[in-house]
Amino acid sequence: MDQRPRLDDVAARVGVSTASVSLVLRGAPGPSAETRRRVLEAAAELGYRADRTASMLARRRRHLLGVMLDIRSPFHAELVEEIQAEADRIGYEVVLSTLTRHRDEDRAIEALLDFRCEAVLLLGPDAADQRLASLAAQVPVVAIGRRVATGDVDVVRPADHVGVAEALAHLTGLGHHRIAFVDGGRGVVAAARRRGYRDGMRRAGLADQIRIIAGDHTEEGGIRAGRLLAASPDRPTAVMASNDRCAVGVMDAFVRAGIEVPGQVSVVGYDDSTLAHLVHIDLTTVNQDAAAQARHAVLAAVQRLDEGRKQRLEVVLNPRLVVRGSTGPPPRPEDQSLGR
Amino acid sequence: MDQRPRLDDVAARVGVSTASVSLVLRGAPGPSAETRRRVLEAAAELGYRADRTASMLARRRRHLLGVMLDIRSPFHAELVEEIQAEADRIGYEVVLSTLTRHRDEDRAIEALLDFRCEAVLLLGPDAADQRLASLAAQVPVVAIGRRVATGDVDVVRPADHVGVAEALAHLTGLGHHRIAFVDGGRGVVAAARRRGYRDGMRRAGLADQIRIIAGDHTEEGGIRAGRLLAASPDRPTAVMASNDRCAVGVMDAFVRAGIEVPGQVSVVGYDDSTLAHLVHIDLTTVNQDAAAQARHAVLAAVQRLDEGRKQRLEVVLNPRLVVRGSTGPPPRPEDQSLGR
């Protein structure tokens, strides 16, 4: 009674072998129409559902994709949602493994490996290229959101420099020159954006205005940076943050300090997370098209698994700037002192 | 080369049977110290890692907890983090199954069942009690965050009426009478809070002031409700929202309408999500102690699995009000018209 029906049970009820039942249930060719009908009927009556664990073991193929994510990230949430949808569509199962305070990337990835995923998708991994490369030697790896220089790691990432450049162009177009950047910390993704900022400023002829404030990808980090900037004597007229959460923190600090956004300072984020574009933040930010990234990533994995692709794949998607209410022209000089 | 080492490989290398290796690797009693050492050494050299799929199949026990969640919910993220930590601690593995736009509760739960989880933890499930009860007949079920009346379903939930009551007491203590409630939609959790509001108002002698505005658990829902309230001729002096995201939306709508929070309207949320207490929202809200809920839930599952508990368990945790900056005394009558 506490046992779920097994293949045997279905087979016995129909009076055929387990092999036939297995064939029918997976829609494999072989069994006759009549057999199919009866098996399907019996299976339905018994409420039979295959034991994935056993199937996975028996089948060489497991049709399992592992996804490493940070469950606290709204952007990852979006990606996962799309990955699930795409995987469902093509008949793959997804197993999620999240980072937590007590569970670092290595642990999270090991968990996926222990499940014998056929491929792993890593959302914004921070591991060294070297580490990813050696992982890729064991199992197909798709890194999402960052560049990976060495090894056989597939990559799906937005062109961070393009996103940052567009944002900068938007700001300079509005008349800003003193544009600071709030850093995203030591992560690889953060590094790409920082770099994009540096390059973009140089290209815009604003090399002497480059100013990078320490921060991280959380609201706290943004708040700290925002406080610093708010108190700074030569406050920038615009601030670009390494992601939305950070940008929200920056805005928070500004508003509390009595500095109006975008009246006195413009703020730009990165990610276009649901979080940011709803709250009264109304943040100008860079959209990365989670759905497209997810589709490409799943596709990359499946190409390796089902189509035997061997060469490395790198998909670079162009992000696009979404202009909202947190940016505007810089204040006229006399206005600017108001906030001090 | 592309094959991971198996138990056989380790056994062969040491010159013992696979049984011994298995025993050693799981720390089971039996093998001698000498054997242990050599096996461990060989396993390390080969980089051996057990195949969970195979172990799960072979072992009657799988030590697997399934968790159904909505990956978009920050509160669920917190719970999952704590559940992971707790499970790690006691040697259980966790498999996550998320709701998405194209994947409802039934699908998400089926996925967990297919993995043959030993027990499932459901975060804020919306399924009917009946449905949960029949699920519980197959596998131990712990519902987190809501009440379940029938069936053998364990429940870990905050005392919603207490949370709401405390919030109401806080508001009436400040002098509010016209306290509206923005509803959380059709979910079961939302229903509990709505009910808590009704009861609380009655008990406070404010039955005639009961006012429930349609909404849901997202910022959008809050914004819609907020707009309605902002435009209302008899605007309440305080608004309690069904969760933080909703509260944030309400505040957003107010602020955009030029109504100050808490100057003209006080707003209270529910969840104390990281989201809310960082952003310049600075929301007064009800904290549900995710860590405690997670611990109790895991414990409940483990008691069923390892200690043979049979009777139903219901843990009701007292939430506590966290007073922040979004609440204050109601405006004096002459001030109030200012915002109209």
Next chain:
DNA sequence: TCCGAGGTTTAAAGCGCTTTAACTGCGAGT
């Protein structure tokens, strides 16, 4: 009537691990 082709069905060998009962020495007890 016999044979082979083709369409169905199935026996049986795994998949990689766990677990139990049985087995092996070996020193202690009688």
Next chain:
DNA sequence: ACTCGCAGTTAAAGCGCTTTAAACCTCGGA
């Protein structure tokens, strides 16, 4: 000397499914 007990070790039987090779069964053609 002989049994007994015990620590250590292992053979072997699964776990529930997939898969392959072989068996089986018409049925038409020679």
